[in-house]
Amino acid sequence: MTTSITPMREVQARWSYSEILSKGVGHFYDGLPGVEALRKKARAHVRFHDLTEEDFKVLCRGFNGVRGAFSANYLRGIAGFHVADWSKEQLSDLLIVPNATPLNRFAPFSVYAALPIDDTTPPCDARRAAESVQMTASAAEVHPVTLGMYAGRLVLLDGYHRAIRFWHSSNTGARLATFVPIPINT
Numbered sequence: 001m002t003t004s005i006t007p008m009r010e011v012q013a014r015w016s017y018s019e020i021l022s023k024g025v026g027h028f029y030d031g032l033p034g035v036e037a038l039r040k041k042a043r044a045h046v047r048f049h050d051l052t053e054e055d056f057k058v059l060c061r062g063f064n065g066v067r068g069a070f071s072a073n074y075l076r077g078i079a080g081f082h083v084a085d086w087s088k089e090q091l092s093d094l095l096i097v098p099n100a101t102p103l104n105r106f107a108p109f110s111v112y113a114a115l116p117i118d119d120t121t122p123p124c125d126a127r128r129a130a131e132s133v134q135m136t137a138s139a140a141e142v143h144p145v146t147l148g149m150y151a152g153r154l155v156l157l158d159g160y161h162r163a164i165r166f167w168h169s170s171n172t173g174a175r176l177a178t179f180v181p182i183p184i185n186t
Contacts, residue, residue, distance in 0.1 A: 005080040011146055011179050013059035014048055015067060015158045018143040020059075024124035028066045034058035048143075070099075074148030074155055078181040083144055085175035088167060094147065095155045100126075109156060113167045126160035144177035154181070 020029050021042050029035045038055055051059075074097070092110035101112045102121070113127065121128050145159025156163060166176040 005082060005182060006179060007080050008075065008078060009060055010056075011081050012063040012067070012071075013056050014143060014179075015146055016059040016062040017042065017048055017051070018158065020062070025066070029062050032058065032062050032065065035062060071148065071157060074150055074157055075181075076149075077184050078149065079184045080182050081146075081179040082182060084178050084180050086178040086180075087175060088172075090178075091163060091167060091176065093154075095150065095153050097150075097155055097157070100156075100160060106150070106155075109163065109167070113164060126164045144179045146179045147181055149181055149183070 016029070017038070019025050020035060020039050026039075034054070035058065038051075038058060041051065041055070092108060094109040095106045096109055096112045098105050101107055102115060102125075103112070115127065117125075117128050143159065143162065145163050146157045148155045148157045163176065166174065
């Protein structure tokens with residue numbers, strides 16, 4: 001069986017496309033030439049694969065400017081990604097990056113997901129923001145969550161809101177589309 005490899009740049013462009021409308025981080029893309037046209041397409045639910053080559057280039061530039069420095073350590077040594085449908089059990093052991101959790105340290109996803117939400121939880125925290133939004137099949141299919149690597153462990157980089165909604169869904173047989181890294185040496 002052959003596994004299709006998704007190139008790094010495509011995953012990065014998808015990451016940008018998934019967040020250009022975000023209330024939490026979308027403003028970081030403001031001023032990027034071409035981003036307003038892409039936002040219009042995103043609002044019209046244009047699928048990633050229906051974007052033009054120029055759109056793809058704009059998204060890659062946006063990723064480099066907005067997420068490049070943050071993601072560099074987690075994407076180093078990765079040849080590409082394959083898409084896999086992950087279970088809640090697989091998701092539970094993923095590490096969460098320190099700046100994404102109030103613990104301010106690497107922690108398993110299951111620990112992060114179980115942290116209490118209170119008045120001090122920021123509105124942009126995925127645990128709070130995902131409370132009122134239902135997971136849709138199209139969201140999971142269009143934008144898989146993205147994993148990176150750190151010290152030999154898998155780390156959740158993008159898709160915290162989708163991952164939290166999936167984690168709290170009552171469908172025990174559900175699966176979450178996931179970009180899983182392929183190390184260069186394999």
